[in-house]
Amino acid sequence: MIEIQDLKKTYNGKIEALKGISFRIEKGEIALFLGPNGAGKTTAIKIILGLRRADSGKISLLSHNIGYVPEGEIGKKDWRVEDYLEFLAQLREVQSVEDRVNNVLEKYKAKEMRRRRLRELSKGMYQKIKWIQAVLSDPEILILDEPTSGFDPMGKVEFRNWIMEKKEQGRTILITSHLLDEMQKIGDTYIIINKGLIVDKGRIDEMKGKALEEHFYEVVKESQE
Numbered sequence: 001m002i003e004i005q006d007l008k009k010t011y012n013g014k015i016e017a018l019k020g021i022s023f024r025i026e027k028g029e030i031a032l033f034l035g036p037n038g039a040g041k042t043t044a045i046k047i048i049l050g051l052r053r054a055d056s057g058k059i060s061l062l063s064h065n066i067g068y069v070p071e072g073e074i075g076k077k078d079w080r081v082e083d084y085l086e087f088l089a090q091l092r093e094v095q096s097v098e099d100r101v102n103n104v105l106e107k108y109k110a111k112e113m114r115r116r117r118l119r120e121l122s123k124g125m126y127q128k129i130k131w132i133q134a135v136l137s138d139p140e141i142l143i144l145d146e147p148t149s150g151f152d153p154m155g156k157v158e159f160r161n162w163i164m165e166k167k168e169q170g171r172t173i174l175i176t177s178h179l180l181d182e183m184q185k186i187g188d189t190y191i192i193i194n195k196g197l198i199v200d201k202g203r204i205d206e207m208k209g210k211a212l213e214e215h216f217y218e219v220v221k222e223s224q225e
């Protein structure tokens with residue numbers, strides 16, 4: 001479970017990135033956190049993770065074992081995949097670090113990448129490593145900021161399967177993405193944010209076959225007027 005109440009954040013005293021947003025994501029649910037560029041998604045995520053401080057508001061989390069796929073880069077470019085993952089596993093107090101890293105690389109078919117440096121990875125491989133580092137500690141909560149960018153069609157299907165497996169294990173998942181067609185296949189609920197305010201929330205199964213993308217355009221357009 002993730003719950004935020006009336007979160008507000010202003011950057012440099014002038015950019016109102018979040019103007020008071022609230023939502024709740026139940027355990028075992030996949031919530032799509034959607035909004036145009038600059039809406040405030042990454043800001044909200046960083047506050048939930050404790051990487052940024054809100055001006056005001058409240059956050060409740062079921063667990064502090066959180067896996068995070070950031071929007072940007074991970075680790076130092078010269079790090080080898082295996083060293084990077086072992087370092088993170090240690091930091092997160094994972095048991096039997098080497099075994100865990102081996103198992104995860106094996107599970108996600110990434111063993112051939114283990115000796116490569118982060119800067120040598122292709123975009124899709126890099127995205128895979130971003131996912132792998134997030135699940136190292138078998139987190140209760142997953143927060144994924146644009147996790148599918150760079151995946152080829154096969155990678156996207158693989159990714160969907162990974163997410164669904166986590167959902168079946170009862171994990172709580174928040175995803176931001178601009179690939180709405182893809183997201184509609186996996187989401188339970190959606191939250192649409194625009195200019196720091198939540199403009200709509202709902203359940204995917206109550207959309208009665210309507211495309212999420214179409215709904216998104218309508219809601220965002222309406223909120224601009």
Ligand SMILES: Nc1ncnc2c1ncn2[C@@H]1O[C@H](COP(=O)(O)OP(=O)(O)OP(=O)(O)O)[C@@H](O)[C@H]1O
Nearest residue numbers: 011012015017035036037038039040041042043044
């Ligand atoms: N470190 C920062 N300093 C100043 N302003 C920032 C900072 N980070 C974000 N902002 C501003 O806050 C607003 C929200 O940005 P945020 O990154 O949260 O949007 P987003 O919804 O994640 O967008 P995108 O879809 O492009 O990733 C934007 O106006 C952005 O310029």
Ligand SMILES: [Mg+2]
Nearest residue numbers: 041042043071
């Ligand atoms: Mg963002």
